[in-house]
Amino acid sequence: MSECTPGDGMSPCTCGDALSRVYDYLDRELDAASAVAIAGHLDDCPDCAEQYRLEQMVKALVHRTCCEERAPESLRVRIVARISEVRITYRREL
Numbered sequence: 001m002s003e004c005t006p007g008d009g010m011s012p013c014t015c016g017d018a019l020s021r022v023y024d025y026l027d028r029e030l031d032a033a034s035a036v037a038i039a040g041h042l043d044d045c046p047d048c049a050e051q052y053r054l055e056q057m058v059k060a061l062v063h064r065t066c067c068e069e070r071a072p073e074s075l076r077v078r079i080v081a082r083i084s085e086v087r088i089t090y091r092r093e094l
Helices: 015-020 022-026 032-044 046-066 073-093
Strands: none
Touching: 015 022, 015 032, 015 046, 022 032, 022 046, 032 046
16 A cells, blocks of 8 residues: 655555555645645545545544544554444445
8 A cells, every 4th residue: 555655756645545544645644745645636526626625524523522532542453443343345236
């Protein structure tokens, strides 16, 4: 998988790259180069930008309703894995 690293001439940030790392981008867990590449892709790709906005809204909703307690990291990993499975299945059906 591409790391969405700008400037190397070999790994442009694709839709798959951007969407697979959207949670890391939302949580500001990416290195600066990857964050810039994903931001650029979101600026250029309306479909990915729409998916990003949806993920922002979901994160904000969860934060508003569940901000009192922090879920265990193992739960977060399982949820992200399941969301990825659903997304992959959905994309295959398109």
